Amino acid sequence: MILISCPNCGPRDETEFHYGGQAHVAYPEDPYALTDEEWGRYLFYRENPKGLFAERWVHSGGCRKWFNAIRDTTTYRIAAVYRMGETQPSLVSGEKTGEKIAGGAK
Amino acid sequence: MAEQTLIAPITELRRSPAAHLAAEFAAAEVAGPYSVALREVPFQTMVGLRVAPGTDAARRVEERLGTALPARCGEVAQGADSSVLWLGPDEFLAVSSADPAHATAHLVEALGGDPGSVVDLSANRTTFELKGTAARDVLEKGCPLGLHPRAFAVGSAYATQLGPVPILLWKTGSDSWEIFPRASFADYLGRWLLDAMREFHAAP
Ligand SMILES: [Zn+2]
Numbered sequence: 272m273i274l275i276s277c278p279n280c281g282p283r284d285e286t287e288f289h290y291g292g293q294a295h296v297a298y299p300e301d302p303y304a305l306t307d308e309e310w311g312r313y314l315f316y317r318e319n320p321k322g323l324f325a326e327r328w329v330h331s332g333g334c335r336k337w338f339n340a341i342r343d344t345t346t347y348r349i350a351a352v353y354r355m356g357e358t359q360p361s362l363v364s365g366e367k368t369g370e371k372i373a374g375g376a377k
Numbered sequence: 378m379a380e381q382t383l384i385a386p387i388t389e390l391r392r393s394p395a396a397h398l399a400a401e402f403a404a405a406e407v408a409g410p411y412s413v414a415l416r417e418v419p420f421q422t423m424v425g426l427r428v429a430p431g432t433d434a435a436r437r438v439e440e441r442l443g444t445a446l447p448a449r450c451g452e453v454a455q456g457a458d459s460s461v462l463w464l465g466p467d468e469f470l471a472v473s474s475a476d477p478a479h480a481t482a483h484l485v486e487a488l489g490g491d492p493g494s495v496v497d498l499s500a501n502r503t504t505f506e507l508k509g510t511a512a513r514d515v516l517e518k519g520c521p522l523g524l525h526p527r528a529f530a531v532g533s534a535y536a537t538q539l540g541p542v543p544i545l546l547w548k549t550g551s552d553s554w555e556i557f558p559r560a561s562f563a564d565y566l567g568r569w570l571l572d573a574m575r576e577f578h579a580a581p
Contacts, residue, residue, distance in 0.1 A: 279466055280450040280535075284521045287538075332543060333536050334450065334465035 273347055278354050279334040287332030293317045294325040294339045295359065321345055325359055393419030394503045394563035402567070407577045412509035415570055417563075418555070424471040424481050425498040426461075434491035441487040442471065451533040453547065462534045462545065470498070470545070502545070503563045505556040505570065512552055515573045520546065542566045 274282040299305055299313055318324065324344050329337045341351045341362060351360045395402075395417040406414040428435045430446050439445050443457030446469055454461040459473035459480065473480055481497040488495050507515060513524050519540040523529060534547035542565065545557040558566045 286521075332538065335468070336465055 273349075275328065275340065275349060276352050277330040277333055277336075278338050278352050279336055280330060283330070283333060287330060289329050289331050291327030291329055291337065294327045323350060323362075391420070393417055394560040395419075395505070395567045398564070398567040398571075401571060405571050405574050405578075407509070407511065407574065411511040411514075411577045413511040413515055413574050413577055414508045415567075415574065416506050417567070418504040418506050420499065421504050422459075422471075422473045422475050422477045422480050423498045423502060423557075424459075424473075424477070424484055425494070425496045425501075426469040426471055426484060427467055427495075428469075428488060428491075428493035429467045432491065434488050434493055437487040437489065438484060441483055451530075451535050453532055453534050462547065464536060464545075467493075500560065502557040502559050505558070505563075505567065506549075506553065507556060507570065508550075508553040510552055511574075511577050512554055514577075515570065516546070516554065518573045519569070522546070526551070539566060540569050542569070 273285045275285055275288050276282045277288075296313070296317070299310075302310065302313075305313065322343055322345060323341055325339055325341050327337055328340050329335070337355050339353050339355065339357075339359070340349050341360065342349050351362055353360060396419065399417065402415045402417065426438065428438055428446075430448070435446060442454070442459060442461060444454040444461060447454045447461055447463035450463055452463045456471065456473075458475050459471040462470040462472065464470055471480065471484070477497045477499045481495055484495040516539065517524055520537055522535055522537045529535070529548055531548050531551055534545055537544060537546050539546070539556065539558075542558050542562045544566070547555040547557070549555050556566070556570075
């Protein structure tokens with residue numbers, strides 16, 4: 272069991288949460304202008320990095336709000352949580368997604 | 378005359394979700410140093426409230442409630458005739474013994490045409506009251522939250538689970554708790570609590 276810190280409720284068991292996939296996948300400006308392949312890529316293609324990954328989570332067993340989390344896919348360590356609409360912490364923007372953060376592995 | 382006998386007893390005819398367990402709850406009461414008692418508090422009025430804090434609509438609702446909306450997780454605001462539980466940043470539950478239709482209508486009027494919602498949710502959940510020096514030990518058998526007084530202060534309420542059942546848990550006194558399960562979970566959770574209380578019968 273890992274603890275996930277909801278931005279509204281604080282640390283809670285992972286069983287209270289549901290996963291929402293990769294964060295920051297913007298809805299296309301004009302979906303009608305996309306080719307079938309581009310639309311397919313928007314719908315179905317996601318990153319699958321080894322290391323830090325910005326993801327959406329929802330606290331279904333608590334405040335029922337969506338938020339973003341940056342999770343290390345190799346260690347399950349959650350490096351940051353931030354609300355919907357907030358900018359992604361510089362933690363990842365300075366490093367490439369897929370790169371491990373120092374001290375992350377235990 | 379005939380009309381009166383048809384209409385008047387409607388509220389008297391309703392049955393609370395755990396009414397059939399009342400005798401078992403009473404028989405399960407434990408006295409002594411590890412005391413614990415369970416009963417259902419039927420038909421509390423619960424009005425679900427969604428409004429964004431800080432808006433004009435929220436201010437009108439707060440005026441009607443007689444309190445500011447609770448601002449953070451765990452907080453319960455005491456209004457003029459209701460307690461307002463924090464369920465989310467823009468979601469609250471006003472619990473009272475007021476008439477549900479009136480309580481709802483007042484808040485609907487306060488919200489006006491602004492974004493948000495006011496819904497009578499009284500039938501959605503029932504209330505279990507768990508009291509006694511061993512009440513916390515009973516809850517700790519199936520609740521993932523920290524229930525130590527340091528973490529869970531008197532007067533606070535949280536959405537959590539008891540066993541596999543999602544509940545709202547409100548600490549109303551140092552040894553008393555109110556548990557709000559959804560109506561369809563009342564039978565299961567009632568029996569779960571009876572089972573969790575059983576060991577204290579054997580306590581010295
Ligand atoms: Zn939450």
